[in-house]
Amino acid sequence: xxxxxxxxxxxxxxxxxxxxxxxxxxxxxxxxxxxxxxxxxxxxxxxxxxxxxxxxxxxxxxxxxxxxxxxxxxxxxxxxxxxxxxxxxxxxxxxxxxxxxxxxxxxxxxxxxxxxxxxx
Amino acid sequence: xxxxxxxxxxxxxxxxxxxxxxxxxxxxxxxxxxxxxxxxxxxxxxxxxxxxxxxxxxxxxxxxxxxxxxxxxxxxxxxxxxxxxxxxxxxxxxxxxxxxxxxxxxxxxx
Numbered sequence: 001x002x003x004x005x006x007x008x009x010x011x012x013x014x015x016x017x018x019x020x021x022x023x024x025x026x027x028x029x030x031x032x033x034x035x036x037x038x039x040x041x042x043x044x045x046x047x048x049x050x051x052x053x054x055x056x057x058x059x060x061x062x063x064x065x066x067x068x069x070x071x072x073x074x075x076x077x078x079x080x081x082x083x084x085x086x087x088x089x090x091x092x093x094x095x096x097x098x099x100x101x102x103x104x105x106x107x108x109x110x111x112x113x114x115x116x117x118x119x120x
Numbered sequence: 121x122x123x124x125x126x127x128x129x130x131x132x133x134x135x136x137x138x139x140x141x142x143x144x145x146x147x148x149x150x151x152x153x154x155x156x157x158x159x160x161x162x163x164x165x166x167x168x169x170x171x172x173x174x175x176x177x178x179x180x181x182x183x184x185x186x187x188x189x190x191x192x193x194x195x196x197x198x199x200x201x202x203x204x205x206x207x208x209x210x211x212x213x214x215x216x217x218x219x220x221x222x223x224x225x226x227x228x229x230x
Contacts, residue, residue: 045165045224050219061217103212103219105212107157
């Protein structure tokens with residue numbers, strides 16, 4: 001059974017950099033698109049971006065200047081980095097496995113979610 | 121940023137049929153598949169419907185999806201108390217080059 005296990009800091013200060021990792025187990029790491037999605041408290045889902053097994057990335061236009069998604073293939077992990085964070089970045093962050101095709105919101109496996117709070 | 125419009129709320133009584141709409145445009149729903157997710161409180165979203173009308177593995181046939189032009193709908197028949205959740209539509213947008221989620225619809229089973 002495919003499992004995604006998230007790790008990362010929970011409380012950050014404004015202007016700091018958010019870093020989260022997602023470890024994948026129980027299935028192939030290659031051949032899929034790996035995605036980060038977030039959800040502010042009480043609000044809807046927001047797609048942040050995706051990365052394929054070759055390292056090719058697509059980011060949300062609204063966050064493109066601040067977000068980086070990267071792979072650690074030998075460790076079956078991928079990571080999210082969001083710079084210059086503000087209170088508006090407070091959210092539950094989810095990692096998810098997409099399909100083998102780009103640009104398709106087909107997410108069958110999700111991480112447990114990581115609550116990140118940005119506060120001074 | 122979402123340009124997929126959903127009603128904020130929907131409700132129904134047990135055994136009733138409810139539908140949730142998702143309105144987009146020619147750059148997203150009009151050209152691409154629609155996906156539907158169910159999110160129970162405190163949990164990660166779960167894929168219900170993919171490619172407009174295909175049920176994900178294990179999803180009861182009470183759930184069905186459809187698409188027409190730039191709009192899509194999720195129908196739930198034989199409503200049950202455990203269907204009370206938030207529902208989101210999603211689609212790729214060719215103009216934005218991004219995945220869009222709808223604003224979400226909170227379904228209440230009365």
